[in-house]
Amino acid sequence: xxxxxxxxxxxxxTRGQQVTLRCSSQSGHNTVSWYQQALGQGPQFxxxxxxxxxxxxGNFPPRFSGLQFPNYSSELNVNALELDDSALYLCASSxxxxxxxxxxxxxxxxxxxxx
Amino acid sequence: AQTVTQSxxxxxxxxxxxxxxxxxxxxxxxxxxLFWYKQPPSRQMILVIRQEAYxxxxxxxxxxxxxxxxxxxxxxLKISDSQLGDTAMYFCAFGGANSKLTFGKGITLSVRP
Numbered sequence: 027x028x029x030x031x032x033x034x035x036x037x038x039x040t041r042g043q044q045v046t047l048r049c050s051s052q053s054g055h056n057t058v059s060w061y062q063q064a065l066g067q068g069p070q071f072x073x074x075x076x077x078x079x080x081x082x083x084g085n086f087p088p089r090f091s092g093l094q095f096p097n098y099s100s101e102l103n104v105n106a107l108e109l110d111d112s113a114l115y116l117c118a119s120s121x122x123x124x125x126x127x128x129x130x131x132x133x134x135x136x137x138x139x140x141x
Numbered sequence: 142a143q144t145v146t147q148s149x150x151x152x153x154x155x156x157x158x159x160x161x162x163x164x165x166x167x168x169x170x171x172x173x174x175l176f177w178y179k180q181p182p183s184r185q186m187i188l189v190i191r192q193e194a195y196x197x198x199x200x201x202x203x204x205x206x207x208x209x210x211x212x213x214x215x216x217x218l219k220i221s222d223s224q225l226g227d228t229a230m231y232f233c234a235f236g237g238a239n240s241k242l243t244f245g246k247g248i249t250l251s252v253r254p
Binding site for chain 1: 243
């Protein structure tokens with residue numbers, strides 16, 4: 027059983043550019059959630075994907091978008107990068123969302139630096 | 142909406158001693174989970190312990206235990222026999238419907254040799 031993987035590990039971009047981060051979910055999981063963790067802060071929920079559809083979104087602008095593929099892997103896209111987008115981006119996979127919480131398994135994260 | 146509050150930004154403890162990390166939360170949900178996650182400098186978020194809200198018994202995992210006070214919406218983590226490898230950031234988190242996690246700001250724990 028493989029765990030959650032993310033790529034790339036580190037990324038440096040400049041303001042105004044666009045970036046794509048990737049996540050492969052743990053075997054058997056069909057739900058992926060993305061979190062943004064600013065330096066010294068707790069992770070904040072960006073959005074969740076289930077069956078290739080967005081299933082819940084946090085307080086993030088539309089320039090943060092995502093995709094989920096038939097194999098349940100996922101991408102996070104950020105357009106028009108701003109300095110405040112510099113953060114660790116964490117991906118977590120889980121079983122299908124429902125009325126009860128399903129445990130999330132986190133990847134190692136992608137460190138994005140915007141200059 | 143849920144909120145999770147960790148008011149202590151950092152703590153320090155001597156190796157082999159016991160330390161308690163505090164957390165309070167607010168929610169209108171009745172069916173939820175509470176978690177403590179550890180994040181070492183490697184950045185990997187590691188689940189330390191979890192508590193199901195409908196269970197009155199406090200969860201325990203080896204040296205880690207919680208004090209869950211549902212009416213007070215308090216969820217503290219006790220680490221016994223602290224080890225150098227316990228040095229990390231610790232996050233309290235709330236998990237409800239839709240499997241979304243709400244995290245506190247975290248606390249930096251340093252274990253002194």
